[in-house]
Amino acid sequence: MRRQYPFHLIEPKWQTVWERQATFRAWNPGDDFGAGHPFSVRHNPSGAASALPPKFYILDMFPYPSGAGLHVGHPEGYTATDILARYRRALGFNVMHPMGWDAFGLPAEQYAILKGQHPRITTENNVANFKRQIKSLGFSYDWSCEVDTTDPKYFRWTQWIFLKLYNSWFNPALNKADPIETLVYPPDLKNDAEKRAYRDSKRLAYVSEAPVWWCEALGTVLANEEVINGKSERGDHPVTRKPMRQWMLRITAYAERLLDGLNGIDWSESLKEMQRNWIGRSEGAEVKFEVADFKTTDGQSQITVFTTRPDTLFGATYMVLSPEHKWVDQITTPGQRDAVAAYKTEVAKKSDLERTELAKDKSGVFTGAYAINPVNSERIPIWIADYVLATYGTGAIMAVPAHDERDLAFARKFNLPVRQVVQAPAGEESIGFVGDGVSVNSDFITGLPTPEAKRKIAEWLDSRGLGKKTVNFKLRDWLFSRQRYWGEPFPIIWKRDENGARYHEALPESALPLMPPNLTDFKPTSTGEPPLARAKEWVNLPDGSERETNTMPQWAGSCWYYLRFIDASNASAFCGSEPERYWMGSQPVATPGVDLYVGGTEHAVLHLLYARFWHKVLFDLGCVSSPEPFFKLVNQGLILGEDGQKMSKSRGNVVNPDEILREFGADAFRLYEMFMGPLEMVKPWNTKGVEGVYRFLGRVWRLFVDDKSETEFEQNQTTEGDQNAGALTTLRLSAAIRDETPTATQLKTLHACIKKVTEDLDGLRFNTAISALMVFVNEAITWDVKPTAVLREFLVLLQPFAPHLAEELYSRLTPGSTSMAYVEWPKYDPALLVEQTLEMPVQVNGKLRDKIVVPVTATQQEVEAAALKAEKLKPFLEGKSIKKIIVVPKKLVNIVVG
RNA sequence: GCCGGUGUGGCGAAAUGGCAGACGCACAGGACUUAAAAUCCUGGGACCGUAAAAAGUCGUGUCGGUUCGAGUCCGACCACCGGCACCA
Numbered sequence: 001m002r003r004q005y006p007f008h009l010i011e012p013k014w015q016t017v018w019e020r021q022a023t024f025r026a027w028n029p030g031d032d033f034g035a036g037h038p039f040s041v042r043h044n045p046s047g048a049a050s051a052l053p054p055k056f057y058i059l060d061m062f063p064y065p066s067g068a069g070l071h072v073g074h075p076e077g078y079t080a081t082d083i084l085a086r087y088r089r090a091l092g093f094n095v096m097h098p099m100g101w102d103a104f105g106l107p108a109e110q111y112a113i114l115k116g117q118h119p120r121i122t123t124e125n126n127v128a129n130f131k132r133q134i135k136s137l138g139f140s141y142d143w144s145c146e147v148d149t150t151d152p153k154y155f156r157w158t159q160w161i162f163l164k165l166y167n168s169w170f171n172p173a174l175n176k177a178d179p180i181e182t183l184v185y186p187p188d189l190k191n192d193a194e195k196r197a198y199r200d201s202k203r204l205a206y207v208s209e210a211p212v213w214w215c216e217a218l219g220t221v222l223a224n225e226e227v228i229n230g231k232s233e234r235g236d237h238p239v240t241r242k243p244m245r246q247w248m249l250r251i252t253a254y255a256e257r258l259l260d261g262l263n264g265i266d267w268s269e270s271l272k273e274m275q276r277n278w279i280g281r282s283e284g285a286e287v288k289f290e291v292a293d294f295k296t297t298d299g300q301s302q303i304t305v306f307t308t309r310p311d312t313l314f315g316a317t318y319m320v321l322s323p324e325h326k327w328v329d330q331i332t333t334p335g336q337r338d339a340v341a342a343y344k345t346e347v348a349k350k351s352d353l354e355r356t357e358l359a360k361d362k363s364g365v366f367t368g369a370y371a372i373n374p375v376n377s378e379r380i381p382i383w384i385a386d387y388v389l390a391t392y393g394t395g396a397i398m399a400v401p402a403h404d405e406r407d408l409a410f411a412r413k414f415n416l417p418v419r420q421v422v423q424a425p426a427g428e429e430s431i432g433f434v435g436d437g438v439s440v441n442s443d444f445i446t447g448l449p450t451p452e453a454k455r456k457i458a459e460w461l462d463s464r465g466l467g468k469k470t471v472n473f474k475l476r477d478w479l480f481s482r483q484r485y486w487g488e489p490f491p492i493i494w495k496r497d498e499n500g501a502r503y504h505e506a507l508p509e510s511a512l513p514l515m516p517p518n519l520t521d522f523k524p525t526s527t528g529e530p531p532l533a534r535a536k537e538w539v540n541l542p543d544g545s546e547r548e549t550n551t552m553p554q555w556a557g558s559c560w561y562y563l564r565f566i567d568a569s570n571a572s573a574f575c576g577s578e579p580e581r582y583w584m585g586s587q588p589v590a591t592p593g594v595d596l597y598v599g600g601t602e603h604a605v606l607h608l609l610y611a612r613f614w615h616k617v618l619f620d621l622g623c624v625s626s627p628e629p630f631f632k633l634v635n636q637g638l639i640l641g642e643d644g645q646k647m648s649k650s651r652g653n654v655v656n657p658d659e660i661l662r663e664f665g666a667d668a669f670r671l672y673e674m675f676m677g678p679l680e681m682v683k684p685w686n687t688k689g690v691e692g693v694y695r696f697l698g699r700v701w702r703l704f705v706d707d708k709s710e711t712e713f714e715q716n717q718t719t720e721g722d723q724n725a726g727a728l729t730t731l732r733l734s735a736a737i738r739d740e741t742p743t744a745t746q747l748k749t750l751h752a753c754i755k756k757v758t759e760d761l762d763g764l765r766f767n768t769a770i771s772a773l774m775v776f777v778n779e780a781i782t783w784d785v786k787p788t789a790v791l792r793e794f795l796v797l798l799q800p801f802a803p804h805l806a807e808e809l810y811s812r813l814t815p816g817s818t819s820m821a822y823v824e825w826p827k828y829d830p831a832l833l834v835e836q837t838l839e840m841p842v843q844v845n846g847k848l849r850d851k852i853v854v855p856v857t858a859t860q861q862e863v864e865a866a867a868l869k870a871e872k873l874k875p876f877l878e879g880k881s882i883k884k885i886i887v888v889p890k891k892l893v894n895i896v897v898g
Numbered sequence: 899g900c901c902g903g904u905g906u907g908g909c910g911a912a913a914u915g916g917c918a919g920a921c922g923c924a925c926a927g928g929a930c931u932u933a934a935a936a937u938c939c940u941g942g943g944a945c946c947g948u949a950a951a952a953a954g955u956c957g958u959g960u961c962g963g964u965u966c967g968a969g970u971c972c973g974a975c976c977a978c979c980g981g982c983a984c985c986a
Contacts, residue, residue, distance in 0.1 A: 278981095604981080682904085683911090895966090
């Protein structure tokens, strides 16, 4: 396609200007914004230091700089936020709009292994490439606060926050984290070792020996959130359960607050639902069942089950323990021992994938033991089955086959009794009914509707010490350690006490950053031992203690990067408290936290849950001033390939932004990405569509630039190959642009555009805002005289979308200006939009039949009269009686006839 | 199975309960040109109709409802996309 305008000269020119001028610098309290800077010209014209205007923090999810470079999906969100950042600057806000690199983690390490290079090298190269691509799009990032999670100056503070977690406990009385020093020890702890064990069991960062997800192919353990259908989220490799010593973060302590916090923030309902589902709160009761003729080695004889339906207790006909339940072996009778052992082996062999995929076919064995139902003293058999999960609730259930699908399937398979205790509403089958009904066959709760029955039986159990109301969560504690090289080392050392028992201790803050050892072989080991263990001289300290060799997961660095941006070069704190209060607090404006956060849905339960958790801990410890980090969050929709399929290398439908930029320029690329459709929708790429918006930018260009100088310029460009920006000076503005008073029609066109673009930007409707700009240009291009004042305001509207072109044209219109980035956003004047006459459609029985033109001032009666006279209505009114005439002021007339 | 989202021309889409299809793509016709590209102008949901028009009928996934009036609100269903899924 023929070049529409010299974007190849304009775009680099303005990117250089912005960089030299630091145009998009975000100012912190106390900063000296030098005279001459356009921000200063707008907000501090007198030159005397004055208070900062209100803040606006617009954040992108920072990218993981992969070797493949940017694809067209990345700049979608970045363009949206850039437009809003520029819009907010024009409105007078002090805007924070930063960018950085989430560069630790598995994919970076795997890429390095593939390339045979150290991840430090590959990461640097990838970052450089991403940065080049992002910069070529002309985004208004403040690069002075760029962060890189792998930079020691950054991860020092990631480690510092880990120490905060390590040195805190969750105080249930206050429902918040407190320093570990405030922990009160039970009086029966005899010595320091016992106290230490107690303290270590209460920390927000603690060591656990529980079975974890081990991924052989990746050579590391994974968090629950990273395992999907028994496969690794990344790479789709099989995972197995394996007991290992691992660091955990006590996110479960925050389950309730993470849930409640969702109510106060402006996120999409679907995203909130995803988090709610993941947290998985369910209310119910724990019920204690006595095991008949049995006592455990520590003298207990009861098994506790969790149920959300205590009202169905009378319908419990058997009990099921998970095969991993700690008492299975003890309660099993000699006769059943072989069968139980065999079943446990069989279950252990099954991968978790098999366990879920074969879900429909229930399996299990009888233990030989019986439990006593506390409400009716019935003896019910105790089974073990893998449909009961060890990790949820108490790992044991009471089975009520009549009112639970799974229990019913199991009972039918093993011929266990089914007893109805809930009457379903009329017309529904009661056996297998799991909803709310009315209790039957249930002694003292018979006749009660389900909610009341639940309440009454819970009280009954509670008063007898047989059970209590409980809330359970699906959310598990966060498995926080990885057996990989490319991550933050833990600032932890291991020691031995006088009895030879190992215990851990935190390094002091002064030891940070703790650098990883420089390994040449950083590949994972086959044993599951972390690669850091290879660095013997790093691991073994002179005093005999050893360093922790696990590293932190990829998510660690992204949990708090939005805080570092605020004060990125601070060497004495993760973020200074004054800038933190300004950008994250509710002063001086009302929005606490990041004002707008844009990114993909893929982070709905990982990054967004983890970051909220860390933020709440930091809030509890007084380090940050808002309880939630991200006030408003928007997910951009996926961009599909031209074939309507998800872009992927194997399909060969990946669009490379570099090529688009070379042919059409950054402004056209940005404009197209926003013009495709609503930000949050999934939409297919179409390069023809880029040509469309590119033509629009060409029309804008021709609206301003003199034809003749344009033709000469283009000829020189091709014949002489003059590629430097100086050539632009030969271009002259069109002679039709004059300092004349605009006509009423011209003002109306402009103000309609101002109104539409302003309202659409406030509602994040970029596509319709752009169409409004197109409507203006289609109109303005027909004017014989183009008043300077009108065109200048149009450029202010265009600037957020196509900043390079707008800056270039604005500088022609306004000699002496340095950048239009802080030029005030125009306000529309409603008076200018008022019409003298208006055209109103006239309907008969709701069908359009004619149109009438009436003065805006026409009364209802006048409009009715005019409508009845409308020529084309006659055939539809003949022989009919008029029942009613509806006049919707300024909209339409509808005549109802019979 | 459960939760969330989306269904509108050939395509991307637009429409506070009030003229369905703004804006753009693709397409067709015309102007300019030796010609093409670019640019500019015009057209365009389907059906029926006509020399051409006009008029008319139908039309926003399906079926029903509310309303003077429904793409929009309500009820039932269908399809596609995303998430969760033996969580008691």
